[in-house]
Amino acid sequence: MPHRLQGPVRIVGTGLLGTSIGLGLTARGVDVQLADASPSQAALAADYGAGRLATADDATPQLIVVAVPPDVTAEVVASELARFPQAIVTDVASVKQLPLTQLRELGADVSRYLGSHPMAGKEQSGALAGTGDLFFGRPWVIASHDDISYSSGSLIDDLILDLGAVPIEMSVVEHDRAVALVSHVPQLASTLVASLLQEAPFESLRLAGGGLRDVTRVAGSDPALWMQILSANAEAVTEVLKQLRDSLDGVIEALDTAGEPGSLRAIAGALVEGNQGVARLPGKHGTHTKFARTLVRVDDRPGQLARLFTDIGDAGVNLEDVRIEHAEGAQFGVAEVLVALDAELELEAALTELGWKVLG
Amino acid sequence: MPHRLQGPVRIVGTGLLGTSIGLGLTARGVDVQLADASPSQAALAADYGAGRLATADDATPQLIVVAVPPDVTAEVVASELARFPQAIVTDVASVKQLPLTQLRELGADVSRYLGSHPMAGKEQSGALAGTGDLFFGRPWVIASHDDISYSSGSLIDDLILDLGAVPIEMSVVEHDRAVALVSHVPQLASTLVASLLQEAPFESLRLAGGGLRDVTRVAGSDPALWMQILSANAEAVTEVLKQLRDSLDGVIEALDTAGEPGSLRAIAGALVEGNQGVARLPGKHGTHTKFARTLVRVDDRPGQLARLFTDIGDAGVNLEDVRIEHAEGAQFGVAEVLVALDAELELEAALTELGWKVLG
Known part of the structure; x- marks a missing residue:
């Protein structure tokens, strides 16, 4: 595959992100030098195909990617800028203002530093979880600042383009506010709702449906990583959390006065605002298309879903989305199938004819 | 199909729930009488196969199911209890304490009233959305109280058993607390996080990932219905919301003092509690099994998902869950496939061999 970067590219930090970047660039023919505070980690990434181990005789890198934990990012970027006075340096930490501020405090040459943030990840970490396709089709923020040159x-x-990702430019401040809003505060909201379940009677939890599962899914994320992210973006996160608290107070007040004039209107108003907010999220193909939802009973045996999706494909219908829900204790599940509005009736007829139990 | 109820069963209110109950019982051979404040609605449900229209000459019903909006439930139940002094009456409203209190205030004979709450629904409403399988495998709460007899x-x-649902008995107070915790407060949390997106720059929304989508999915629910539910369960909801506000205050305080001793520990503590809460949710088959997650690139063409699931089935691997994520503006999506931990490597090898792009 052709590539735009001339290279060599030096990658410092060979965890999930560094290794994935190395794999992606190596696959496109870019010369990649790998370094890590732990030599065995770097050797593992090299064995895995992410590049070759950096040596003292290496050609000067054109670009350096620092992919180390957030709390040491600025320190490592400063040391790379000093060691390679011709190279451009970026990092991939998930907050962008703090490292820039720290670099300026350290007196680093930030005219050659441009932070960035790939919006990609996976549940596993480390070099062995790395994959050159990790960034494929994902947004990757370039967090611009005043002292950086166009070149x-x-x-x-x-x-970013070599790795198949989509570059999005914004200022460091805009970036940190954006991730506070679309990532850090939703993470905390999920965490706090999930925390409420700690003391709940088991019988109550049996009533849980898809809504609770959706809301609390990300509450299962790694606390150590999120502690670093949240504290590094404390200011922007706190600002959004205070907005959240204000609207929460509004709802509590409306419910506390339930039955009095105006309380229903306040509750309805909050619900409508939630409708409006979620409608602004970019959907598939950037549109807000609505799909028809069909529920199909699926027995809990190998091959059942394959058979279902084969039948859907044979019916000439394009699946837009699908989710599986398992009733607690039951030996079957329900597949929630989303298709275009005009394909719904055709699909339900076809599936019913083939013996599927269409639940609605 | 054999049935347990002798019948006749009278259903008052022929919206989604009433019609679905009628369809399910009729399919099992139970004699169903349909009534609705709107005669044309009742006629529609009857045409649809949910039962026959109630008449003045009807045999006395054995059981009456009231399936009307929450704000008129108590009034309709009281009138049915008075009109049919031999019949047992239940309702299906999603809060249980308020109607019981209102019935006692009305002087109704609550020794023949036992409220219940099927944990089932769908996005559409009305008789035409009804389906006899709506309750299949779903929990259905029987909200007991002191004045009701065993029979x-x-x-x-x-x-409940005739409709294929799973009866769960709890007191009206336990029920209302449980749904506040597992349904009403998660709905509001989702609503409030989604509301924050109303004023967000479009560029920020482009950074949204699966986490935000999960957290805000139920924020798209019907405001009119939720306004009724929340105000009818105001006390229990407010109690849980105040707990949520206390833990939110704790996180805001910890972030406000980020950098000071103890703040990191407070943030990490909140995140760990979220881990613990979500781990208590009953998973598939009532266990907390962890699955391996495999990401596969899927082009946006009909039949692609069918081909993928066929290939997974051919590999002899049982899919535990699957979700599809579409990158904004991209002509492809990523299927997130969950399988048993010991099947992951085998699956990835099989899919890669068949030409699938396994993203990790």
């Missing part, structure tokens, strides 16, 4: 920026563009 | 309770059991 430096274009190099980071090349990195 | 009345067993009749509601029969109704």
